[in-house]
Amino acid sequence: AIPASLRSLADYEARAPQHMTTQAWHHIREGAGREVTLRENRAAFDRIGLLPRAMAELDGDTRIDLFGRSHASPILLAPLAYMCLAHPEGELAAVRAAAALDTGMVVSTLASVSLEDIAAASRSLSQELGRPPAPLWFQLYLQPEREHSLQLLRRAEDAGYEAIVLTIDAGLKPAGIALPPGVDAVNLAGMPRPRQTSVPGGRILLGTPLTDAAPKWADLAWLRSATTLPILVKGLVLGDDARRTVDEGADGLIVSNHGGRVLDGLPSALDLLPAVAETVRDQVPLLLDGGVRQGTDVVKALALGARAVLVGRPQMHALAVAGMPGLAHVIHLLRTELEAAMAQLGCPRVDLLGPERLVALGA
Ligand code: FNR
DSSP states (O other), rough: OOTTTTSSSSHHHHHHGGSSSSHHHHHHHHHSSTTTHHHHHHHHHHEEOOOOOOTTOOBOOOEEETEEESSSSSSOOOOOOOOTOOOOOTTHHHHHHHHHHTTEEETTOOSOOOHHHHHHHHHHHHHHSSSSSOOEEEEEOSSSSHHHHHHHHHHHHHHHHHEEEESSOOOOOOOOOOOOTTOOOGGGTTSSSOOOOBBBTTSSSSSSSHHSOOOOOOHHHHOOOOOSOEEEEEOOSSHHHHEEEHHHTSSSSEEEOOTSSSSSSSSHHHHHHHHHHHHHHTOOOOOSSOOOOOOOHHHHHHHTTEEEEOOOOOHHHHHHHHHHHHHHHHHHHHHHHHHHHHHHTSSBBBGGGGGGGGGEOOO
């Protein structure tokens, strides 16, 4: 049973450090550099206020369509590496929570459970519940060898993943985490891992194998030719890049600064969303992540042009504190808060949310 004291995502976050090692907690919490971007991701939501509308008809729901698939709500689980850092069942617990709540989940290349086992766990729970399977997407980190990226892609297709999320912003993160025993990127077994190595001539990063392995435009073209699944590009923040990505065949975009973990100084994903939406929202669905912690945040992102949002760290907090039921509870809390906010705004459907419902706070 979930303790009654857990009533918000903030409550889970506050408890989480007691349920994991200090090292895991820091790894999950931290942002790049001085964490300017990490703070902005939250601050941007808090700068925006909401304008209610009284006594509206409220017969509606939170459903959205993405790539021909109905989603129960515009809230998905973001890809996170090594979920076994938070809970021994890691991604299996997460996907069961997602399936129980009919929620989309994006599984990371760096998952600590095999992508086939994750898909099977999702399917068997949906079956048990007598429901169609919940949407599962696979997040691809390109591997130094295309052959290995292709292996991952085919495995994801064969296991029934319905879309590919190509993350383009994280290839250059120099330091990783020292993984505890039993936690590993099991899906990359037998594949060489790009690492920062010392290179003759005093090169540090640029021109080394690490930058060679980072995604380039040609890689997107290759991926487009390699799969018929919808491709979403994750890690875009500017309109020009977004337009080019769509021109090169992407089917969706995730406006994201990787939870403030890559380039410190990037504006929040929320602040950059309207410009990206202006450029490409009529062509492809836009998703956003970074700092989403309550239902009103979902409302704000949707009002500014996102079709859906993803939540990252709260998954780890929930798993650490209460395992699968904890994460199911967190998804339920977010949905309940979203519906409550929509009711206050007099808005029975998420596609009716627009910027006219927002106001700058303190102005
Ligand atoms: C991430 N993120 C991430 N993204 C990705 O594409 N592949 C990955 O393997 C990971 N791994 C990962 C691990 C941890 C511990 C964190 C915190 C983040 C980024 C993630 O998908 C998402 O963009 C952010 O977490 C969203 O921000 P919030 O919700 O954590 O504020």
